């Protein structure tokens with residue numbers, strides 16, 4: 001079996017090599033010619049899997065994307081050709097939540113506010129937004145949630161979603177708005193330009209808008225105008241319209257601008273690889289013997305000991321940055337964009353992404369006098385012990 005795999009899929013040779021011959025190609029270079037002899041295709045989100053790509057893929061029987069998002073895949077076209085499809089729901093959701101916490105802690109420090117005093121609105125409460133809601137609530141932070149499709153499902157399935165509000169209410173009542181919606185262009189709950197010019201104009205002065213869903217969920221031009229004109233809201237943007245050739249003017253105006261890497265923990269990527277490896281093995285009737293534990297190395301920082309003397313905000317920042325510092329990704333996007341131009345720089349940051357682990361890989365020991373920090377830090381996602 002010949003398996004074409006995006007070069008940015010970690011542990012591909014170990015996993016897919018156990019099932020067949022692996023051909024690795026940069027995601028943007030996978031084209032119809034590359035699939036002529038392929039039996040299986042494993043992508044991430046940058047390869048558009050559509051009619052044009054499939055045109056000469058007569059042998060193709062399986063496509064897997066090691067990502068949560070599936071908007072780059074024409075599932076109808078695959079079904080018509082009898083090609084099986086698998087994605088990796090939730091694989092990097094914890095990493096995205098780590099990114100949100102790191103971004104908010106960084107802004108709080110820069111702008112001189114306390115996260116505990118802010119109300120956070122979460123739009124799209126699925127794997128990512130749901131985990132964010134859980135972690136923020138456990139940290140004692142007030143949250144509102146908006147997810148009309150889930151609310152509609154409640155009516156029919158009795159999910160019980162008390163406390164969910166509509167988008168207008170969330171915008172009016174929250175200081176921080178976190179967008180975790182997929183890109184949906186059709187149906188009764190489309191998300192294309194969910195934050196359009198009108199909603200962007202309605203953002204209250206001082207509010208923070210964070211988008212780690214899909215770039216097309218926000219009208220980038222309207223956001224750029226609001227940031228450039230009034231300069232009274234703060235944007236944290238990980239996803240963009242027209243990636244990788246994103247609007248560099250908007251990137252300059254965003255307080256935190258990163259190249260679509262919110263989900264780029266090694267753990268999240270390996271989970272994605274492993275899910276698709278298992279799906280392909282099942283599809284071809286081979287055993288999938290490799291587990292996540294076989295693939296993930298030990299974390300580079302395993303343990304932190306805190307004694308008395310930290311205020312909660314400082315302790316949280318210190319622990320977050322021991323694992324992942326979002327400022328590194330912001331700086332590297334700007335640096336590489338200056339060096340190579342935006343489109344090349346954007347992709348270069350992603351291709352050479354440094355090692356990043358998830359908060360749950362860090363053990364924190366709280367000594368006497370620091371034990372009050374336990375709810376905040378365990379709520380944030382660290383493994384906390386008191387001694």
Ligand SMILES: NC(=O)c1ccc[n+]([C@@H]2O[C@H](COP(=O)([O-])OP(=O)(O)OC[C@H]3O[C@@H](n4cnc5c(N)ncnc54)[C@H](O)[C@@H]3O)[C@@H](O)[C@H]2O)c1
Pocket residue numbers: 068069070089090092093096123124125126127128129130146147148149150180181182183184189190191194212213214238239260261262263264
């Ligand atoms: N930046 C990154 O690195 C990164 C990483 C992972 C996922 N993502 C993006 O985040 C999206 C969400 O991920 P997930 O794992 O939570 O997906 P999910 O499918 O588990 O959840 C998405 C939620 O959004 C809700 N939703 C859909 N339309 C909506 C609308 N109009 N208004 C409000 N809510 C709406 C759905 O009902 C669902 O609950 C993915 O589809 C992907 O596009 C980005």
Ligand SMILES: O=C(O)[C@H](O)[C@H](O)COP(=O)(O)O
Pocket residue numbers: 008044045046066067068069070092260261262263264
């Ligand atoms: O949908 C997802 O899982 C994320 O957006 C993912 O992090 C995208 O990563 P990429 O495919 O761009 O490497």
